[in-house]
Amino acid sequence: MHRYTDETEQLAQSILRYTRDRLRLDPVPLDGPKTPAELRALAGETINADGMGGEAALRLFETVLAPACISVDHPRYLSFIPAAPTEAAFLFDLVVGASSIYGGSWLEGSGAVFAENDALRYVADLVGLPAAAGGVFVSGGTQGNLSALVAARHTARIERAARGEAPPARWKVAATAETHSSIKTACAVMDVEFVGVETDHEGRLRGEALSAALDEAGDGVFAVVATAGTTNFGIVDRLDEIGDVCSERGIWFHVDGAYGGAGLCAPSVRHRFAGIERCDSFIVDPHKWLFAPFDCCALLYRNPELARAAHSQSAGYLDVINDQSDWNPSDYAVNLSRRARGLPFWFSLATHGTRAYTDAVEHTLSVARAAAEEIRSRTYVELMHEPDLSVVVFRRLGWTHEQYLDWSDRLMKANFAFVMPSAHDGETITRFAIINPRTTLGDIQMILDTMA
Ligand SMILES: *Cc1c(COP(=O)(O)O)cnc(C)c1O
Numbered sequence: 069m070h071r072y073t074d075e076t077e078q079l080a081q082s083i084l085r086y087t088r089d090r091l092r093l094d095p096v097p098l099d100g101p102k103t104p105a106e107l108r109a110l111a112g113e114t115i116n117a118d119g120m121g122g123e124a125a126l127r128l129f130e131t132v133l134a135p136a137c138i139s140v141d142h143p144r145y146l147s148f149i150p151a152a153p154t155e156a157a158f159l160f161d162l163v164v165g166a167s168s169i170y171g172g173s174w175l176e177g178s179g180a181v182f183a184e185n186d187a188l189r190y191v192a193d194l195v196g197l198p199a200a201a202g203g204v205f206v207s208g209g210t211q212g213n214l215s216a217l218v219a220a221r222h223t224a225r226i227e228r229a230a231r232g233e234a235p236p237a238r239w240k241v242a243a244t245a246e247t248h249s250s251i252k253t254a255c256a257v258m259d260v261e262f263v264g265v266e267t268d269h270e271g272r273l274r275g276e277a278l279s280a281a282l283d284e285a286g287d288g289v290f291a292v293v294a295t296a297g298t299t300n301f302g303i304v305d306r307l308d309e310i311g312d313v314c315s316e317r318g319i320w321f322h323v324d325g326a327y328g329g330a331g332l333c334a335p336s337v338r339h340r341f342a343g344i345e346r347c348d349s350f351i352v353d354p355h356k357w358l359f360a361p362f363d364c365c366a367l368l369y370r371n372p373e374l375a376r377a378a379h380s381q382s383a384g385y386l387d388v389i390n391d392q393s394d395w396n397p398s399d400y401a402v403n404l405s406r407r408a409r410g411l412p413f414w415f416s417l418a419t420h421g422t423r424a425y426t427d428a429v430e431h432t433l434s435v436a437r438a439a440a441e442e443i444r445s446r447t448y449v450e451l452m453h454e455p456d457l458s459v460v461v462f463r464r465l466g467w468t469h470e471q472y473l474d475w476s477d478r479l480m481k482a483n484f485a486f487v488m489p490s491a492h493d494g495e496t497i498t499r500f501a502i503i504n505p506r507t508t509l510g511d512i513q514m515i516l517d518t519m520a
Pocket residue numbers: 149207208209210211248250295297298299324325326327328353365
């Protein structure tokens with residue numbers, strides 16, 4: 069198993085051939101899910117004592133397993149938040165896999181960590197964070213939000229103890245109902261209370277409502293989570309006002325930009341993020357709108373020392389690493405062993421330059437604006453919100469929940485598009501999340517035609 073034989077050479081050729089073919093497909097097949105029984109019937113027993121050989125296993129993947137996975141980079145995959153990695157990022161993912169890099173410590177992965185830190189610096193500059201800012205690439209927004217909140221509570225604990233105050237009866241996090249589900253999950257994991265704050269009529273968290281909610285919540289709120297691009301509507305909270313409230317009250321200001329943070333590189337929407345430079349921590353998922361493969365979330369702290377104090381693991385076998393003053397990525401999140409998962413993103417940035425990112429994000433924004441215009445021009449659909457970013461939410465007038473489901477199912481089974489219904493205030497609606505530069509207005513028009 070650990071020798072490079074003629075058979076390995078042949079397998080290498082086959083895998084590179086598969087990779088090249090997959091990258092060349094335009095468009096990629098949409099594909100769709102199968103049941104466990106269907107897959108078992110098609111795949112048979114995949115693992116036995118003797119092994120089937122690499123060629124057969126690859127063929128099984130190519131003919132049975134891959135077609136049962138929806139291609140998230142299909143130009144008409146517009147549900148949830150899609151993904152659209154660049155060719156360079158895709159290819160470099162192979163290199164990362166082949167390089168056996170341990171990305172947790174400087175000692176073991178300095179070259180990789182150096183490059184990841186350059187990519188993190190690009191993000192920190194978009195946010196406007198100071199030179200001392202830093203962080204780590206974690207697996208996703210869920211992990212990023214949790215890690216940021218753990219650092220925030222640890223900091224609050226220390227500050228309170230330094231003031232000679234007893235801990236509060238309950239630690240609390242304030243955010244709105246539009247906040248991503250992962251914030252509530254983080255609260256559950258940390259056993260802290262979620263304090264819901266009302267949004268304004270546009271669905272935005274504002275300073276006044278936040279102040280009122282904090283007054284009412286009383287003691288123990290250690291963090292406010294603002295969203296820079298909600299998942300359902302793409303709405304950006306009023307970060308300037310929230311920053312004011314947080315600094316007046318000495319509360320940690322976390323910004324969840326998992327989806328929308330990519331908009332920071334686009335001049336046409338940059339003003340919506342005013343005030344973001346005051347955050348204490350920030351996340352963006354390059355695996356969403358910054359064209360990196362899964363799994364990749366950039367987590368940044370204004371003051372990484374606070375995060376290190378919260379996250380650094382200690383044990384006899386780690387002393388040799390902790391005694392150094394090196395930058396160890398595992399010190400900045402709930403993680404130890406880690407893939408250098410920021411490298412495909414770094415490689416693509418290094419290859420194409422940041423201007424190409426700005427252009428690509430601006431392009432998707434212009435398609436989103438054109439999609440909104442197209443919806444306005446058709447009588448049977450109704451735009452629900454002027455897009456802040458690249459999510460376009462609308463309703464099909466007169467449709468029941470079942471009609472949305474039937475329509476969505478039909479589009480997927482026809483290998484044509486993946487557009488799922490969503491919900492808002494108990495109403496079934498649907499949305500286009502446009503982050504793929506290959507998605508055209510023509511794609512949008514064809515999908516809208518199927519709703520007539
Ligand atoms: C997608 C998303 C998350 C969760 O990110 P994962 O990478 O899926 O864990 C968190 N917040 C927002 C706003 C998101 O859009």
